Amino acid sequence: MTAKKELRVSAIQHGTVIDHIPANKLFKVISILKLDRCKNLITFGTNLGSNRFGKKAIVKVADKFFDEKDLNKIALVAPEARFNVIKDYDVVEKREVELPNEIVGIAKCFNPKCITNTEAMATKFSLVVSKEIALKCHYCEKITTKEHLVIL
Amino acid sequence: MKNRSLVSINDFSKEEILQIVDLAAKFEENPNQELLKNKVIATLFFEPSTRTRLSFDTAINRLGGRIIGFSDASSSSTTKGETLKDTIRMVSNYADLIVMRHPLEGSARYADEESRVPIINAGDGANQHPTQTLLDLYSIKKTQGTLENLNIFMVGDLKYGRTVHSLLQAMSHFNPVFNFISPDELRMPDEYKFWLDSKGITFYEHTEFTDILSRADILYMTRVQQERFADPLEYEKVKNIYILKNSMLKNTKDNLRILHPLPRVNEINTDVDANPKAYYFQQAENGVYARMAIIASILGLV
Numbered sequence A: 001m002t003a004k005k006e007l008r009v010s011a012i013q014h015g016t017v018i019d020h021i022p023a024n025k026l027f028k029v030i031s032i033l034k035l036d037r038c039k040n041l042i043t044f045g046t047n048l049g050s051n052r053f054g055k056k057a058i059v060k061v062a063d064k065f066f067d068e069k070d071l072n073k074i075a076l077v078a079p080e081a082r083f084n085v086i087k088d089y090d091v092v093e094k095r096e097v098e099l100p101n102e103i104v105g106i107a108k109c110f111n112p113k114c115i116t117n118t119e120a121m122a123t124k125f126s127l128v129v130s131k132e133i134a135l136k137c138h139y140c141e142k143i144t145t146k147e148h149l150v151i152l
Numbered sequence B: 001m002k003n004r005s006l007v008s009i010n011d012f013s014k015e016e017i018l019q020i021v022d023l024a025a026k027f028e029e030n031p032n033q034e035l036l037k038n039k040v041i042a043t044l045f046f047e048p049s050t051r052t053r054l055s056f057d058t059a060i061n062r063l064g065g066r067i068i069g070f071s072d073a074s075s076s077s078t079t080k081g082e083t084l085k086d087t088i089r090m091v092s093n094y095a096d097l098i099v100m101r102h103p104l105e106g107s108a109r110y111a112d113e114e115s116r117v118p119i120i121n122a123g124d125g126a127n128q129h130p131t132q133t134l135l136d137l138y139s140i141k142k143t144q145g146t147l148e149n150l151n152i153f154m155v156g157d158l159k160y161g162r163t164v165h166s167l168l169q170a171m172s173h174f175n176p177v178f179n180f181i182s183p184d185e186l187r188m189p190d191e192y193k194f195w196l197d198s199k200g201i202t203f204y205e206h207t208e209f210t211d212i213l214s215r216a217d218i219l220y221m222t223r224v225q226q227e228r229f230a231d232p233l234e235y236e237k238v239k240n241i242y243i244l245k246n247s248m249l250k251n252t253k254d255n256l257r258i259l260h261p262l263p264r265v266n267e268i269n270t271d272v273d274a275n276p277k278a279y280y281f282q283q284a285e286n287g288v289y290a291r292m293a294i295i296a297s298i299l300g301l302v
């Protein structure tokens, strides 16, 4: 079953496969990882199959291997994402994403009176560990909870 | 503390807070010192606050410093669309220290990142106002002789009042007991209560003044503002409950002092003013000494 699904997006010889992206977050992932400016061969499929999180998307980037730091940036939009590092058509490494403790320039502060919503500057949050994802703004010190989370 | 900004009260440790408080007492004894001779201090008030600005101006003048800046944004380049970053970059090339008040929350933290010289946050929206907290601590120390083991009552708007939140955090270094008196709508937010729990600090919540006031060492009053209520009827119901009258002070301790960040509207009846326990006007004066201590510490002049 898995093999059949994979074939919908052609295999790569070397590179990285990012799987289990929620279909509606595909373009966020592309923009966070700056794939829109990447010169490598990229294939992607979306609205594939469905699992308990709904339709998923998959991205394959040939001849590119990401830093863990970069990969973790997508954890906010695609917490279930998996990374497969491919060498000679084989998966040599599998990785899950993990929310970084400091999140720079991805999320928007929900506080309309926060300086980050007026000045041209990067937002910066620290992760507050609780049941749900919550981000504490480095600037206004207010906490943006998951229900108010907007990805820039 | 030398060359370190004061953006949030949490930036200073217990020891540093105590240093400032002790130094403020020394400046009160001897308020005219030429420590800031040949120094230029910028006071940038992107929103007007006459009270805070006069207090800083007095502190700087008493220390013999010179002041550049503006007292509201309409006379600054912000109205021409200049970013905060550009203003700070420019001014930090002119001055040795920047005192900044700004309506947006987090602006002082950002200014600190862009500035070549230290920043003193004189209020960033509803977020932080650490020099107010330090003058409150100085007032408490001065009137009680200590900051340790005090019973602190906070009254009024405990939900939005930034002064009570910062004071609560700073006092938590000193093993206090807190009593919170507020309408239901304006209760102390859960995040602060969880935080107190995590530090093992005792607190009680009340919705009106009771005879428990007899235990208070400090009564910190704040204003209950009508605009905080979604339902105007709710405001009408509570507006007279949180007004302190002189008769309510009958059975209170001799060392009790009443503080208020000012300006007051009607939450402290004027008949309290003559009571020796009323301390809010001296508290404002203490602000000058506390700010002298903060400036001198940050510039490394003491």
Ligand SMILES: [Zn+2]
Binding pocket: A109, A110, A111, A114, A115, A116, A137, A138, A139, A140, A141, A142, B106
């Ligand atoms: Zn913010």
